[in-house]
Every structure is written in structure tokens, then in C-alpha cells.
Amino acid sequence: MIVTNDLEVRVGARTLLDAPGQLLRVQPGDRIGLVGRNGAGKTTTMRILSGETKPYGGSVTTSGEIGYLPQDSREGNIEQTARDRVLSARGLDQLRSSMERQQEIMETATDPGKLDAAIRKYSRLEEQFQSLGGYEADAEAAQICDNLGLEARILDQQLKTLSGGQRRRVELAQILFAATNGSGKSKTTLLLDEPTNHLDADSITWLRDFLAKHEGGLIMISHDVELLGAVCNKIWYLDAVRGEADVYNMGFSKYVDARALDEARRRRERANAEKKAGALKDQAARLGAKATKAAAAKQMIARAERMIDNLDEIRVADRAANIVFPEPAACGKTPLNAKGLTKMYGSLEVFAGVDLAIDKGSRVVVLGFNGAGKTTLLKLLAGVERTDGEGGIVTGYGLKIGYFAQEHDTIDPDKSVWQNTIEACADADQQSLRSLLGSFMFSGEQLDQPAGTLSGGEKTRLALATLVSSRANVLLLDEPTNNLDPISREQVLDALRTYTGAVVLVTHDPGAVKALEPERVIVLPDGTEDLWNDQYMEIVELA
Structure with a gap:
């Protein structure tokens, strides 16, 4: 259970939320949708409720287990396997590792005393292991992972070898594994910030059913209105204009x-x-x-x-960012040419020998199942990572690349909004940059706000803003509509429709593909290139 008391949420001098008394309460059976425009304070409020950060004023009281999925998950030990990361939710990874060490001693010990000690310790560990679900838990964790689109072969890979989308699903699997005994019944309070990011259609359907059956508390931030409608029985609306929360004890459609x-x-x-x-x-x-x-x-x-x-404030219509893409600089017929791109993680081959020519103004979609290397391909094209083997990038006349990273890797979380912008656009006039940021809804004290404290949607807007002054003629866009509210998403889609430079797009959003009107498609991991046809839309919707 979670109860707030006179909660006040601020970023700098800006009040995001003032919730008097015990306005915000989460009890078992409450499935709450936390909604509001980008920048209204949803992610900041969720961090406070999880105990990750402190409120400006008031207090938060929690009881029972909390399972928190932040919007930008940052797992700790990337040398850990995906399976061990999920099992760590119940401490089973350490127990199993300790059991394996004792078993090794039992098999190799020549000293009877060491052998007896190892047998006794193994027995104690195994008893504890069994009390926490034991050997059945491994199968239970694997089933949750499978339902979230993580294949069995992935579970024994180290986290560092997985794509951003795969790591995100591992984090979600860990939280759900901790919160269930296999039936979905639990007293754990789940705090989920955009849980459907990187999930395919089947996984979203499974997650929707899981959450609808969850008997503990739930607070969920999502721009998926179908998910909110199917799962939530209460809504907290954060009004960005009034800095207040409205509590609705009803489902999303009502x-x-x-x-x-x-x-x-x-x-x-x-x-x-x-x-x-x-x-x-x-x-x-x-x-x-x-x-x-x-x-x-x-x-x-x-x-x-x-x-x-004495009147209630009228809700002012939500402001919308004026999202545009840059006027592309002049370039040759083929500004970017990739030959034989290959990526390996140890002995694991992600893809090999991928060729791709990006002509002036061309529009290309990169498709493939999660983990096929879509994000990795964009990183190679952007020069963020190096290809393995003898392949490489041939730069054509006038090439200017604009790279939008799925995990906002181009943004320094420790630097302010303004510092990030001027470093990305060093040659631009500062007054022009201030006007640019204003059109993307960053102004005043927000310019001094650390980028790491921004919501996912605000980070997306900041990353897009830094592209505008670049005059890029080749945009590499990795999930550019993730975390955006409906109004901002439509702005990005309009920008895609009107941009005249070349675009290489990775997305799970069918609307983004339709707005791009692609000419070609690259299917990974094989690297097959084909002319676009509507049959490929099925892969977008299911990928």
C-alpha cells in the first residue's frame, strides 16, 4: 500500500503537483492509470512513490513489497545472464551459484572433512532454494520471459550482449517474477512506467491479461489507451497547468x-x-x-x-511542441554507403555482411525481431560503434548525420537542457537555440534543469530539438515516438511526412511507418533488402 500526505512535487522552482492530505492512495486491487501530458510530472511522481527520490514537500508511506519499472531501466551487472537477472528478484541466482560451488567441491574434494562440510552446506542451501520456489521457479521465470518475447536462447546470454529492447523486457520479467507465484496473485504494488515499450502485440496482450488479474496495487504510466482501458479501474490525472491531481474512481473510458x-x-x-x-x-x-x-x-x-x-480553474488546452526536422544540407547522390557491416558479441553473431546504400532523400525502414540488431545497425551507421571484420562506412559528398538514440544515449543526464543543446549545436547562434528550445516547450528555468530529471517524453523532445540545428541530410531514427503523448507523437509524424532528407527508421509504431511512406526495407539479421510493400506492415505490427 502507498499513501501520500500533503505531497508536493517540484522541479526547480516549478510546481508539478500539489496533492493535499491523503489525496493519492494505492491499496490492493487498485489498478491506477497515471495520465497527463509530457512534462506534467508523471515520471517524477512515480520516482517519488517508489522511494527512488524524495518529494519537495509532504511524505510518502509504503508498506509491503514494491516492484518499480522505471522508464529508462539501467540494470547493474551487465556481465550477469538474463536468466540470473530475472531469478535475482527472489535471490535465487545467488543461491544457485552457491549450490554450484558446493557441488564442485563435493565432486573434487579429497579431504573427508571438506567433503562433509560441503555436503552440509549444500543441503542447507538447497532447502532454502526449495523454500523460495526452487527448481520450479526456473521454469516459471522462463515462462514469463517467453510471454514477454524473450526466447530461451537469450536467457543464458549476458545482459551486455542484448539489445536495449531485450534488456528492458528482462527488467520487466524480473519485476513480474518477483510479484507472482505463477497465478498473477500478489500483494506487491507494481509501479510501471511505459511497460509496453519494446513489446510486440502478443506480449502486450499477455501483459494486459496479467495486470488485469493482479491483486496487489498497480500504478501505470502508459500512452497505450487500449491497455489503460482494459486494465485500470482508477485514473489519476496530473494537470500540467494547475499543478494538481484529479482522482477518478472509474475505468479509463468513463x-x-x-x-x-x-x-x-x-x-x-x-x-x-x-x-x-x-x-x-x-x-x-x-x-x-x-x-x-x-x-x-x-x-x-x-x-x-x-x-x-472561487471558481474551479478551467483547464487550459495543452500546449504542443512545434516539432520539425532540419532543412537538409546539400549532398551528393549517395551520401552514406555501408559495406559488409558485421557485429559480434564474443562468439555471438548479431548480423554479418550487411550492405546498405542511403541515397539522397531515400526512406528506409529496418525490420526484424527484437534482438536482430536493428539498434546496433543504426549505431554503426552513426559511427557510435565500430563494425567487426573488414566492412565499413563510405561517406559521400556533404554527408551530415542526425542520430536519434532509442535510449537517449546522445543526452548527458548530468548536464542541463541548455548545456546539452549548445554542445550538440556548437555552431548555432544562442538566441536561435533559445527560440528553438521554446518551440520544443523548453524555456525559462527548464533550460537549467538537469536532463537526467526529464521525463521520457521530455528527453525525446530534447533529443529531437538538437537535430534541428544540425542541418542533417540523413536522419537515423531509433523509436522516435516512444514515450510521447498523443499530441507530441502526431507532431513527430507530421515532421516525418514533410522532411525532405533521407531517413533510416527503426520503429514498432505502425503510424510512424505510414507517415514515412518508405521506399525500401532492410530485414535483419539476414540483411535482406527489398522494395517496400504493405505485407511488411504485418512485421512492424508484430515485431
């Missing part, structure tokens, strides 16, 4: 209707009050002309002002 009715009511009440206040002020103006009526006139004006002040 919440949408209720909020629309609530806003209509507020507008009617304000219109009526403004009409009455206006009449009072007119009357006060007439009375004020007479010295004997001055006191009465002041009372009327004060009454009119109280009528307005």
Missing part, C-alpha cells in the same frame, strides 16, 4: 467522458460567473461616480472578484 463533462461544467460556471461579475462591475462603475455611493461600489467590485476567484 474517465475520458467524466473529464470532458467536468471541463464543460467549469466552462459553463465560469461563463455565468463572468457575466454576473461583469454586470456587478458595470453597476459599481455607475455608482462610483457618486461620492456617496463609493463604499457600495467597492463592495460590488470585491464581490465580483470573489465570484471569479
Whole structure:
């Protein structure tokens, strides 16, 4: 259970949320959708509720187990296997490792004393192992992983060999494994920030059913309205304009209707009050002309002002970022040419011998199952990683690459919004950069905000903003619509439709592919190149 008391959330001097009393409560059976525009404070509030950061004011009281999936998961030991990472949720990875060490001693010991000690220790460890689910737990963890699209072969790979999407799913699997005994029943409170990122359609369906059956508490941030509608029985709406939370004890579809009715009511009440206040002020103006009526006139004006002040605030329409892509610099016919690109992780081959020519203004989609190397290919094209083997990149005349990283790797979390921008656009005029950031909804004190404290959607907007001044003529875009609210997502799709440079796109978003209108497709890990046809859309929707 989680209970807040006079919770106040701030970033710098900006108040994101003021929740008086015990407004925000999570109890077993509550499945809460935390909604609001990008920058409203959803991710910051979730961090506070998880205990990862402290609130500016008030307190948060928790009881029972908490399972927290942050938006940008950063696992610790990347040498660990995926299986051990999931099993670590119940401490089973360490127990199993200790059992293996004792078994090794039992098999090799020549000293009877050491052998007896190893047998006794192994027995104690095995008893503890069995009490935590034991050998059945391995199969249970593997089943959760399989449901999240992690194949059996992946479980014994080290985390450092996995793609960003695979590591994200391992983190989600670990949390769900900790929170279930196999039936989905648990008293654990789950805090999930965009849990469907990197999941295919089948995995989203399975997760939706799992969460709908979860008997512990749940708070979920998601821009997937179908998931919110199927799972949530309560909604917390964070109003970015008022800095307040509205609590709706109902499902998502009813919440949408209720909020629309609530806003209509507020507008009617304000219109009526403004009409009455206006009449009072007119009357006060007439009375004020007479010295004997001055006191009465002041009372009327004060009454009119109280009528307005006592009204609920009308929700101001959400601002939208003016997201555009850069005007591409002049370039030759084929600004980027890749030959024989190969990537290995130890003895594991991700892909080999991939050829790709990016012509001026061409539009290419990279497809493949999760882990096929899509993100890795973009990193090679961007020069972030080096190819293995003898292949490489041939740079054509005038090439300017703009790279958008799925995990926001191009953003330094310890530097401010402004510092990140001027370092990415060193040649740009500072006043122009301020205007640019303003169009992407960054202004005032937000420019001094550490980038690491931004929400996922805000990081996406910042990363896109740094592309604009680059005059890039080849954009490498890795999941550019992840974490965006519907309004911002549509802005990105419009930018894709109108950009005249070349684009290489990796995405799970069918809408992004439709907006791009691709000419060609590269299918990994084989590196097969083909002309685009609508049959490939099925792979996008299922990948």
C-alpha cells in the first residue's frame, strides 16, 4: 500500500503537483492509470512513490513489497545472464551459484572433512532454494520471459550482449517474477512506467491479461489507451497547468467522458460567473461616480472578484511542441554507403555482411525481431560503434548525420537542457537555440534543469530539438515516438511526412511507418533488402 500526505512535487522552482492530505492512495486491487501530458510530472511522481527520490514537500508511506519499472531501466551487472537477472528478484541466482560451488567441491574434494562440510552446506542451501520456489521457479521465470518475447536462447546470454529492447523486457520479467507465484496473485504494488515499450502485440496482450488479474496495487504510466482501458479501474490525472491531481474512481473510458463533462461544467460556471461579475462591475462603475455611493461600489467590485476567484480553474488546452526536422544540407547522390557491416558479441553473431546504400532523400525502414540488431545497425551507421571484420562506412559528398538514440544515449543526464543543446549545436547562434528550445516547450528555468530529471517524453523532445540545428541530410531514427503523448507523437509524424532528407527508421509504431511512406526495407539479421510493400506492415505490427 502507498499513501501520500500533503505531497508536493517540484522541479526547480516549478510546481508539478500539489496533492493535499491523503489525496493519492494505492491499496490492493487498485489498478491506477497515471495520465497527463509530457512534462506534467508523471515520471517524477512515480520516482517519488517508489522511494527512488524524495518529494519537495509532504511524505510518502509504503508498506509491503514494491516492484518499480522505471522508464529508462539501467540494470547493474551487465556481465550477469538474463536468466540470473530475472531469478535475482527472489535471490535465487545467488543461491544457485552457491549450490554450484558446493557441488564442485563435493565432486573434487579429497579431504573427508571438506567433503562433509560441503555436503552440509549444500543441503542447507538447497532447502532454502526449495523454500523460495526452487527448481520450479526456473521454469516459471522462463515462462514469463517467453510471454514477454524473450526466447530461451537469450536467457543464458549476458545482459551486455542484448539489445536495449531485450534488456528492458528482462527488467520487466524480473519485476513480474518477483510479484507472482505463477497465478498473477500478489500483494506487491507494481509501479510501471511505459511497460509496453519494446513489446510486440502478443506480449502486450499477455501483459494486459496479467495486470488485469493482479491483486496487489498497480500504478501505470502508459500512452497505450487500449491497455489503460482494459486494465485500470482508477485514473489519476496530473494537470500540467494547475499543478494538481484529479482522482477518478472509474475505468479509463468513463474517465475520458467524466473529464470532458467536468471541463464543460467549469466552462459553463465560469461563463455565468463572468457575466454576473461583469454586470456587478458595470453597476459599481455607475455608482462610483457618486461620492456617496463609493463604499457600495467597492463592495460590488470585491464581490465580483470573489465570484471569479472561487471558481474551479478551467483547464487550459495543452500546449504542443512545434516539432520539425532540419532543412537538409546539400549532398551528393549517395551520401552514406555501408559495406559488409558485421557485429559480434564474443562468439555471438548479431548480423554479418550487411550492405546498405542511403541515397539522397531515400526512406528506409529496418525490420526484424527484437534482438536482430536493428539498434546496433543504426549505431554503426552513426559511427557510435565500430563494425567487426573488414566492412565499413563510405561517406559521400556533404554527408551530415542526425542520430536519434532509442535510449537517449546522445543526452548527458548530468548536464542541463541548455548545456546539452549548445554542445550538440556548437555552431548555432544562442538566441536561435533559445527560440528553438521554446518551440520544443523548453524555456525559462527548464533550460537549467538537469536532463537526467526529464521525463521520457521530455528527453525525446530534447533529443529531437538538437537535430534541428544540425542541418542533417540523413536522419537515423531509433523509436522516435516512444514515450510521447498523443499530441507530441502526431507532431513527430507530421515532421516525418514533410522532411525532405533521407531517413533510416527503426520503429514498432505502425503510424510512424505510414507517415514515412518508405521506399525500401532492410530485414535483419539476414540483411535482406527489398522494395517496400504493405505485407511488411504485418512485421512492424508484430515485431
